Amino acid sequence: MESVTLLAVSKNFGPEAVRAAHAAGQRAFGENYVQEGLAKIAALADLRAGLEWHLIGPLQSNKTRAVAEAFDWVHTVDRPKIAQRLAEQRPPHLPPLQVCLQVNVSGEASKSGVAPAEAPALARAVAALPRARLVLRGLMSIPEPVEGFEAQRRPHRVLRELLAALAAEGLVLDTLSRGMSADLEAAIAEGATIVRVGTAIFGARG
Ligand SMILES: *Cc1c(COP(=O)(O)O)cnc(C)c1O
Numbered sequence: 258m259e260s261v262t263l264l265a266v267s268k269n270f271g272p273e274a275v276r277a278a279h280a281a282g283q284r285a286f287g288e289n290y291v292q293e294g295l296a297k298i299a300a301l302a303d304l305r306a307g308l309e310w311h312l313i314g315p316l317q318s319n320k321t322r323a324v325a326e327a328f329d330w331v332h333t334v335d336r337p338k339i340a341q342r343l344a345e346q347r348p349p350h351l352p353p354l355q356v357c358l359q360v361n362v363s364g365e366a367s368k369s370g371v372a373p374a375e376a377p378a379l380a381r382a383v384a385a386l387p388r389a390r391l392v393l394r395g396l397m398s399i400p401e402p403v404e405g406f407e408a409q410r411r412p413h414r415v416l417r418e419l420l421a422a423l424a425a426e427g428l429v430l431d432t433l434s435r436g437m438s439a440d441l442e443a444a445i446a447e448g449a450t451i452v453r454v455g456t457a458i459f460g461a462r463g
Pocket of ligand 1 (some may be wrong): 266268289313314399436437438439453454455456457
């Protein structure tokens with residue numbers, strides 16, 4: 258079985274909560290909002306080498322430079338333009354930015370993410386960018402909340418099958434970022450490699 262990375266989603270919690278989780282051994286943290294994430298990264302600069310920062314919320318093109326300069330991962334690439342800008346703006350002295358494509362598996366109009374049918378073309382475009390600056394690692398989704406293990410597995414299975422289809426085209430990716438506090442078990446059963454957990458670690462966001 259593949260190992261599963263626990264991404265602690267620290268949105269709405271202050272730097273002190275991240276510091277406490279780091280002291281308890283947690284290394285990877287997820288932020289939804291660019292400004293909030295940047296402020297926390299700055300406030301925790303003394304721990305920077307021991308932390309991995311993941312952007313898991315929407316990214317507009319006017320914020321790509323700040324993200325390319327400060328984060329380690331971006332899970333929410335859904336257009337070639339965003340990936341191009343991140344690659345161009347990633348400072349050469351940093352390791353390549355690790356990215357996932359956000360896929361809209363539930364087909365909800367309000368959610369961001371590329372449609373599953375358009376994901377292969379986007380993946381090819383992103384994988385063609387300079388790997389010294391940006392590396393395509395896999396796929397991410399935020400499924401519509403549903404009750405019940407089997408119903409929760411279905412959208413996760415769509416993403417796993419998409420990853421397999423990309424592998425069949427020669428694009429071998431190793432990351433599936435799915436699963437939040439409410440559907441962790443279903444996500445892991447369908448091969449999640451990163452689970453994004455907020456509430457179950459830090460408590461309710463109030
Ligand atoms: C808030 C959030 C999470 C964590 O959600 P919880 O229900 O608190 O575990 C995971 N992924 C994304 C994209 C989020 O916005």
